[in-house]
Amino acid sequence: MFTTLLRPKFWAGHLAMIVCVSAAVGLGIWQLDAWHTRRADAARDISNLKPVGLGTVMDGDSSFPGRSVGRPVSFAGTWLADSTLYIADRYVGKKRGYWVVTPVRVDGSQSVMPVVRGWSAKAESVAPTGPVEVTGWLQASEGSGPVDDDPHDDVIPMMRLASLVEHVDADLYSAYVVARDVTGQGGPEAGGLRSVSAAAVPDVSGFTALRNLLYAIEWWVFGAFAFFVWARWCADSWKDEGESEVDPAAAAEVEPA
Known part of the structure; x- marks a missing residue:
């Protein structure tokens, strides 16, 4: 399966998955860091x-x-x-x-x-x-x-x-x-x-910068979805490749009379 999916014709699909998942993970980490930073800024005593x-x-x-x-x-x-x-x-x-x-x-x-x-x-x-x-x-x-x-x-x-x-x-x-x-x-x-x-003055609310946290989760869900789509594509592509490589003559031999 891995040998089949590593053929050059599949490289574009693998690259698209890597780009999408990496971008989603990175953007999620960025939003999570923004959430931590904004809450820390709101809570610090100056x-x-x-x-x-x-x-x-x-x-x-x-x-x-x-x-x-x-x-x-x-x-x-x-x-x-x-x-x-x-x-x-x-x-x-x-x-x-x-x-x-x-x-x-x-x-x-x-x-x-x-x-x-x-x-x-x-x-x-x-x-x-x-x-x-x-x-x-x-x-x-x-x-x-x-x-x-x-x-x-x-x-x-x-x-x-x-x-x-x-x-x-x-x-x-x-x-x-x-x-x-x-x-x-x-x-x-x-x-x-x-x-x-x-x-x-009231303490920092639990909802402070909540939008950033929700954005982080949302990006990670997008990344997981992109990985799921890629995995299904790999499975379907491998199945299609296997069927196309079956020898017609060999297939005819095993067909019932």
Whole structure:
């Protein structure tokens, strides 16, 4: 069988199998590595690094820089007091309450950065006004979760930027900041709020970069299918070759009278 299938007429089929399976395995490994890398980037703790200017990490038109989750950043701007929102089901110890979020229009930009000013037991606070300088931890938008039952109030179920868009009449950064230090109005102390630390941000979801993992599995399934097709082709080709090489005279001798 192997001698037959190694004839030059079959080389193109073998080469096609090798190329397809190698490509599928390689692309699967690449997607698996991307899955590991993105999850590692999302989970690593860089919250104790020295703060850098927000503009060195991203601008209002940038997608979220995955390797900067939890990075301390600083920026100056002006509070948008009328757009203050409350994120439900946030805890301090065992106490359930709200994150108080007020956007800041960043100086030198037309975009707005949502800032988590602190935690409150009730969905109410003194909205700050005027200029401010903020230093805090950069965070990515939270993923899927509960739907906002009442989009007309100022309480939303998750820190999801798609939900904030409905309440903030300005272009939003693709991120938010958990305030650590606030110079000017709006600090946790001034509003009677409790500080929120980077540790209070939800952990990396099990669904983070799940698409990359599914792509890896998908590529390997394609590779297995290509190998299966090649194996069937080899079996059929060997059978056809064997039948074509049978001596007609010898076949006639064994035929019944």
